[in-house]
Amino acid sequence: AQSVTQLDSQVPVFEEAPVELRCNYSSSVSVYLFWYVQYPNQGLQLLLKYLSGSTLVKGINGFEAEFNKSQTSFHLRKPSVHISDTAEYFCAVSDRRSGGAQKLVFGQGTRLTINP
Amino acid sequence: GAGVSQSPRYKVAKRGQDVALRCDPISGHVSLFWYQQALGQGPEFLTYFQNEAQLDKSGLPSDRFFAERPEGSVSTLKIQRTQQEDSAVYLCASSLSGQPQHFGDGTRLSIL
Numbered sequence A: 001a002q003s004v005t006q007l008d009s010q011v012p013v014f015e016e017a018p019v020e021l022r023c024n025y026s027s028s029v030s031v032y033l034f035w036y037v038q039y040p041n042q043g044l045q046l047l048l049k050y051l052s053g054s055t056l057v058k059g060i061n062g063f064e065a066e067f068n069k070s071q072t073s074f075h076l077r078k079p080s081v082h083i084s085d086t087a088e089y090f091c092a093v094s095d096r097r098s099g100g101a102q103k104l105v106f107g108q109g110t111r112l113t114i115n116p
Numbered sequence B: 001g002a003g004v005s006q007s008p009r010y011k012v013a014k015r016g017q018d019v020a021l022r023c024d025p026i027s028g029h030v031s032l033f034w035y036q037q038a039l040g041q042g043p044e045f046l047t048y049f050q051n052e053a054q055l056d057k058s059g060l061p062s063d064r065f066f067a068e069r070p071e072g073s074v075s076t077l078k079i080q081r082t083q084q085e086d087s088a089v090y091l092c093a094s095s096l097s098g099q100p101q102h103f104g105d106g107t108r109l110s111i112l
Helices: none
Strands: A002-006 A010-014 A019-021 A023-027 A031-038 A044-050 A056-058 A064-068 A073-078 A087-095 A110-115 B005-007 B010-013 B019-024 B031-037 B044-050 B053-056 B065-068 B075-079 B088-095 B107-111
Touching: A002 A087, A010 A019, A019 A110, A023 A031, A023 A087, A031 A064, A031 A073, A044 A056, A044 A064, A044 A073, A073 A087, B005 B088, B010 B019, B019 B088, B019 B107, B031 B075, B044 B065, B044 B075, B075 B088
Parallel strands: A010 A110, B010 B107
Antiparallel strands: A002 A023, A019 A073, A023 A073, A031 A044, A031 A087, A056 A064, A064 A073, A087 A110, B005 B019, B019 B075, B031 B044, B031 B088, B044 B053, B065 B075, B088 B107
């Protein structure tokens, strides 16, 4: 079984400042890693994913994340945030062994609020 | 349409009523997932279909929850004898086999 811990429930930052949203996971098997963003009253949109290869993954909207196997972390970063980045962010994992049946296990979410 | 479509977007029901939530996946996506998202929480897995076969229903919280995908396309999640704890957003996602999931906007279910 897998579990995901997002260490901050809320992160307020000023516009154009950098931000890091933290994610740690626990799993007895190898996993794929994902970050999703959820805007109010909408579904989840994939920001980026780590499947294999380079541990630094770049996604949409200027976000990137780094997979750290030894620390079982997959923190999300953006060097300069915009008001439009205000949303809920979810870290998720899935079992590599499940092939097409990649059900996602999500963290509790981090609410990112950008202040002008 | 281009994305996953869910209907209705909002559903209010009285405790004890049965409800049915519909999901239209992206055309050609063989994998379909249902998740339940309680207020202020991350989504939790309910069930998974590959085409018309329900391969995993380990997340369904009780036998009041039932899902089907009879022709391998549209799926319906049915909840019988609804309870207040069933109030949540129900998210549907679809994908090509082994590819990342695309989510619909969800159905917000409120049980009075």
